[in-house]
Amino acid sequence: MSSRKPHPRAGLDRDEIVAEAIRIVESEGSAALTMRQLSARLGVNPNTVYWHVGNRESLLSAIVAQKADEIAGVQLKGSTPRARVADGVHRARAAIVESPSIAVLASEIGAEHLLIRPLAVAITSEIEAAGADGLDAGIATVSLLAVVAGLTTVELRRPQRAADGPAPEALSDGAWQGLTDFDHHDAAFDVAIYAILDAVFPSG
Amino acid sequence: MSSRKPHPRAGLDRDEIVAEAIRIVESEGSAALTMRQLSARLGVNPNTVYWHVGNRESLLSAIVAQKADEIAGVQLKGSTPRARVADGVHRARAAIVESPSIAVLASEIGAEHLLIRPLAVAITSEIEAAGADGLDAGIATVSLLAVVAGLTTVELRRPQRAADGPAPEALSDGAWQGLTDFDHHDAAFDVAIYAILDAVFPSG
């Protein structure tokens, strides 16, 4: 029971701080990640955190960047370029859905592109290697990843969307269901992705 | 020079408050919209704003909802359903690019769907009227609007993206350009949109 004064040197490093920050975001959401709360959890003065990470903005960027590396750090699977690209976008979607609070964080600070960038490079080089013009390959990747970003962005706010009201008169019940029910988002994803892939890889 | 005590009744109403809030967001960005700043601009006690709008969250929702009505409040133009749907998505993209700070605000509070919802209803009913199954029409609309949301979301943070670094070795210069240069985003948008439209309206 000896605790006169806490350690004069905490021995913290930047990675530990980022790791604890990620834990907070994943368990309590991005709003719970305050510099003061974070430092309290680490048993440290707020200024210690500032010394290591600079400021809140760069801490958030570090969180997003680490998640981005996780997403891209896997080999794309498939026997054709088209299959590997399809694998890549599905992987990206799965990763984002699995860590919704990090993805929400990315969208709050406008860093969706950071989250997806490493994967974008892999996909573009795959399309280019299949014989497409470089510029076209880049453009195709942007449209594929727009689908990933757009769909998951909308979908991440699930709890906020329940009470959206009944179907407008202009629409059939089925149409309203397709529009609002998350169960059909995988289908919407595939509609968009394979439509684009068909345009990019005409030979199927 | 007579100013003993300001007006005992400000005569404010909710719409004026929302209008001033929009002015702040459009001229100084969403971070500048604080309850205290807003009330100061209106020459009023902060609690007056609270009395009218409830809290900050619902003020932000009101801003997004008003913008959504503007986007959807136009008749879709074109002689075929396919053309009218294409017009709708281009209109949505243009509207969002025109008011980037409002769109950023929507993404910060996770209300992109509110921004797009009224238009989504119009587009879905257009596809359904063309003979598609209701559920399929809803799903197709979700994929179309995912492209709108995804692309504009990434693109809205223009100033933050300049210093992203040079092309990775895996990519040609052209590919890197297609991936990062905003000048090609309209092309990426059309690639995705028309690919999906081709799948939805097979007869061209």
Next chain:
DNA sequence: ACCTGAACACCGTTCAAGT
């Protein structure tokens, strides 16, 4: 019904100082 004054419980960040 509409508005104010004062206060609570927080923030991010900086500065000077300690070891």
Next chain:
DNA sequence: ACCTGAACACCGTTCAAGT
């Protein structure tokens, strides 16, 4: 190099009170 204490200039929100 690494860390603390104290302070500055803010927040959103609530409560009691005034007309």
